[in-house]
Amino acid sequence: MNVREIALRSLLAICKDEGYSNIVVSQAIQKYKMEDRDRRFYTELVYGTLRYINYLDWIVSKISTRKLNKLDPLCLAIVRLGLYQIFGMTKVPESAACNESVKLATRLGNKGMAGFVNAMLRSSLRRRQEFSIPTMEEDPLLHLTLTYHQQDWLVKAWIKEYGLAETEALCRYFDSIPVLCLRTNTARVSRDELIAQLAEEGIQAEKAAYAPEGVYLPEIPNIGSVKALKKGLAIIQDEPSQLVAHVLDPQPHELIFDVCAAPGGKTTHIAALGGPTCTVYGGDIYEHKLRLIESNAKHLGLANVRTILQNACTIGQSYAGRADRVLVDAPCSGLGVLRHKIDLRWRKKPSDLRTLPVLQKRILDSASQCVKPGGVLVYSTCTMHDEENIQIVRQFLQDHGDFHLENAADFCRLPNHDGPCIQLLPQRDHLDGFFIARMRRGE
Numbered sequence: 001m002n003v004r005e006i007a008l009r010s011l012l013a014i015c016k017d018e019g020y021s022n023i024v025v026s027q028a029i030q031k032y033k034m035e036d037r038d039r040r041f042y043t044e045l046v047y048g049t050l051r052y053i054n055y056l057d058w059i060v061s062k063i064s065t066r067k068l069n070k071l072d073p074l075c076l077a078i079v080r081l082g083l084y085q086i087f088g089m090t091k092v093p094e095s096a097a098c099n100e101s102v103k104l105a106t107r108l109g110n111k112g113m114a115g116f117v118n119a120m121l122r123s124s125l126r127r128r129q130e131f132s133i134p135t136m137e138e139d140p141l142l143h144l145t146l147t148y149h150q151q152d153w154l155v156k157a158w159i160k161e162y163g164l165a166e167t168e169a170l171c172r173y174f175d176s177i178p179v180l181c182l183r184t185n186t187a188r189v190s191r192d193e194l195i196a197q198l199a200e201e202g203i204q205a206e207k208a209a210y211a212p213e214g215v216y217l218p219e220i221p222n223i224g225s226v227k228a229l230k231k232g233l234a235i236i237q238d239e240p241s242q243l244v245a246h247v248l249d250p251q252p253h254e255l256i257f258d259v260c261a262a263p264g265g266k267t268t269h270i271a272a273l274g275g276p277t278c279t280v281y282g283g284d285i286y287e288h289k290l291r292l293i294e295s296n297a298k299h300l301g302l303a304n305v306r307t308i309l310q311n312a313c314t315i316g317q318s319y320a321g322r323a324d325r326v327l328v329d330a331p332c333s334g335l336g337v338l339r340h341k342i343d344l345r346w347r348k349k350p351s352d353l354r355t356l357p358v359l360q361k362r363i364l365d366s367a368s369q370c371v372k373p374g375g376v377l378v379y380s381t382c383t384m385h386d387e388e389n390i391q392i393v394r395q396f397l398q399d400h401g402d403f404h405l406e407n408a409a410d411f412c413r414l415p416n417h418d419g420p421c422i423q424l425l426p427q428r429d430h431l432d433g434f435f436i437a438r439m440r441r442g443e
């Protein structure tokens with residue numbers, strides 16, 4: 001099958017059928033056994049079109065007489081893919097972008113669709129001077145959304161919260177390509193030993209500044225071939241996420257609950273830090289996700305991880321007062337990690353910010369009941385929005401007089417953070433947006 005057609009089918013699977021881009025792309029690469037050159041062209045077509053989608057749709061809305069949501073999904077995907085080759089790529093000749101798109105429309109659609117695609121792409125070439133993005137002075141909102149590929153409701157909210165200059169820095173951060181970060185599995189090796197092993201494989205690695213086990217790989221290798229990962233000497237985990245287990249600070253012989261645990265990034269970190277005599281229960285509401293925790297723990301050689309199928313909104317009834325420490329890494333809007341999955345940034349909805357806090361509060365209320373008197377409760381999210389973070393913690397402390405806040409910043413050496421809660425802001429900290437609060441239950 002031709003590479004453009006595979007890319008088109010992948011775009012339909014992601015945009016129309018709501019597939020996750022990373023899964024759709026890796027399945028296609030495996031299925032079609034693409035050579036290196038084709039694989040690079042294919043991934044650029046899919047990820048590039050997804051990233052540019054609001055700019056491409058802006059062009060469509062200017063040249064099409066039909067409304068975007070009235071266009072057949074196949075036709076829209078072909079037009080977007082064609083426009084991306086014209087406006088987003090430098091190496092594809094314009095004639096090839098047009099002709100190949102028309103061929104796709106003829107083969108997979110019909111004659112009428114082919115005519116429409118042809119008219120749209122040729123018109124975009126004739127009218128290209130209309131598609132330069134307005135400057136910051138002319139139209140700040142449109143400038144930021146189109147330049148940095150973000151939804152306008154989010155950019156509006158950030159402008160209100162942080163002002164224009166900080167919002168631009170935030171958007172720029174979210175549009176940058178993340179450097180792969182590993183966490184050393186200290187149950188097997190030290191960070192220095194891991195770096196030495198990676199060097200033997202010819203992989204350059206740099207120590208993370210704040211996470212003691214963190215290692216960045218600036219030149220992203222073919223992840224599947226990294227021996228240190230295959231041998232379970234490390235796991236992929238971003239740096240802010242690695243700070244959470246340190247704030248929880250697990251100790252030997254303790255019983256710890258991680259109530260929203262899948263796929264187990266933090267559960268396995270807690271298990272490694274607490275050592276073999278500490279037992280960590282990773283809970284999740286989805287049974288299939290418990291298998292991910294189990295397989296990660298097995299791969300990393302951590303025999304002190306157990307799993308429980310449990311709704312965290314009711315976990316307090318089943319395990320009241322049992323745990324020395326409890327982690328609530330709550331389901332959240334994920335608005336702090338927008339640079340990681342391009343498709344997810346287009347799926348965020350304003351309603352997430354209304355519904356999630358209700359769930360987060362219920363989970364924290366119930367999970368807190370599992371904490372023993374004198375025990376520790378940590379609440380974390382990967383977002384910067386107060387409604388999901390500090391406001392949840394404040395309300396919780398108001399409702400539960402037996403808990404008090406401790407200084408989370410004492411457990412990590414982050415500059416600009418005095419605590420008591422840690423709120424990482426990408427535009428200031430150059431790390432993903434993350435929130436961590438640490439509380440203790442009175443004796």
Ligand SMILES: C[S@@+](CC[C@H](N)C(=O)[O-])C[C@H]1O[C@@H](n2cnc3c(N)ncnc32)[C@H](O)[C@@H]1O
Binds near residue numbers: 263284285311
């Ligand atoms: C932010 S993710 C956790 C990431 C995980 N802590 C890690 O570091 O790998 C949130 C998890 O909460 C789970 N979840 C959502 N609602 C839940 C509930 N009511 N009870 C338990 N788990 C829930 C989701 O399935 C998801 O795996």
